[in-house]
Amino acid sequence: METNRKIKEDNYKIFALLSNYLNKAPDYVEKAEIKRLAAYNVSDTYAFGFILAAAFGMDVVDNAEDKAFFQNYFIPMIHKLDPSEYKNNPYYKNIRLPAIKIGNSELTYEAYKPYEGFVCNDIMQTNEGRQIPQIGFFDTEFRFPAILENDRIWMTITPNEIETMKEAVDKAFGDVLTYGLGLGYYAYMASEKENVNSVTVVECNPDVINLFQKHILPQFQHSEKIKIIQADAFQFADKQMAAGNYDVVFTDLWHDVSDGMGMYLKMKTYENKSPGSEFLYWIEKSIRCYL
Known part of the structure; x- marks a missing residue:
């Protein structure tokens, strides 16, 4: 004790x-x-x-x-991170963001300074119960795609997003549903897989959808697989999700653990509506450390 x-x-x-x-x-x-x-x-x-x-x-x-x-x-x-590992990521290599602003949302690039620390992966939990955050840094400046909302960082594709979505990307197959669009990283990575037939994205923010459809989606090699639905995620999960017969459902609606716990628990209640789907959640390991 x-x-x-x-x-x-x-x-x-x-x-x-x-x-x-x-x-x-x-x-x-x-x-x-x-x-x-x-x-x-x-x-x-x-x-x-x-x-x-x-x-x-x-x-x-x-x-x-x-x-x-x-x-x-x-x-x-x-962890000292290797910038080339992330710059060779397919999204980083193939997708270029123009400097565009629509409404309160803006596409841009932000940067980590050399030796600036940042969260780089899910919390690691040891067998004895230690909860160890994962902090990374680069020894050179590292630029990453971002969406600003009212001039504040709202959505990004950083090493943390890449690392914490690997499992969800690996498990994607068949018809995929994802809640939350962001800059389309998950949709892009899933659509690149031969065993993925379609990727349906539910997003409520019309400015984010507009930016994505005009400036990012045309760069997707398999844009024909992508379907965007403007809707509230929880209303869609309650009323429409089951009709899609999705093989995989991935939820990415929160910024971090602090605002994610409530939404995570709420979305979990809708799993029984689609018993044939595999449900995956962004930073679930970290969220569960707090539950």
């Missing part, structure tokens, strides 16, 4: 520390500091974690408790 209590406290601590870092100073770690530590023959990944831990007031060299916390969380949490 004491061990479980300590692990829960550690889980709360790492999320509190990271929330403050990611929201207030994600570019805190600087190249010069990384290179200074490289003189001690440590990797960029270790140096990044060491600098971040020091910023949190931790002494991972002489303090046994801090050192254990660093080993349990920071070592499996921090």
Whole structure:
């Protein structure tokens, strides 16, 4: 019981520390500091974690408790990412966004600075119950597609989206239904598969649909597979989903765990309307850590 209590406290601590870092100073770690530590023959990944831990007031060299916390969380949490791995992604390679604004929505590109930290995958849960966020960084600037809503980032295709949609893309087959359009990443990746016949997308925002249909969909190699329906996701799930006889249903309606839990639980209640469908959910592993 004491061990479980300590692990829960550690889980709360790492999320509190990271929330403050990611929201207030994600570019805190600087190249010069990384290179200074490289003189001690440590990797960029270790140096990044060491600098971040020091910023949190931790002494991972002489303090046994801090050192254990660093080993349990920071070592499996921090990842230096290879930009070429993502630049070779089919969507990144084949889809180009023009600088276009329709209504309150705007297509654009945003960028991570060198050594800027960001969430890069689902939360990893260990057998002993540790919940370990996944934080990535690049050592060069990395640009990614985005939709701005009222000049604020609303939807993106970052390494996090790519990593956390891999399973849903891999499992797509036959007739696919997806809730949430965004920049069409999932629709594109699913439509590229030979064993996918159709991809029906339910999206409620007409500006997002307009941007997609005019400037992104024409670039799809298999645009004939794509069908867009403007509707509320939950109303569609309640009244129309079963009639489509979809093989796979993928839901991507939320920005993160905080606003996703309620929608995730609500969408789960509609699964019994389509017992022949396989239901998949964006960042489900992370959401379930909080349930």
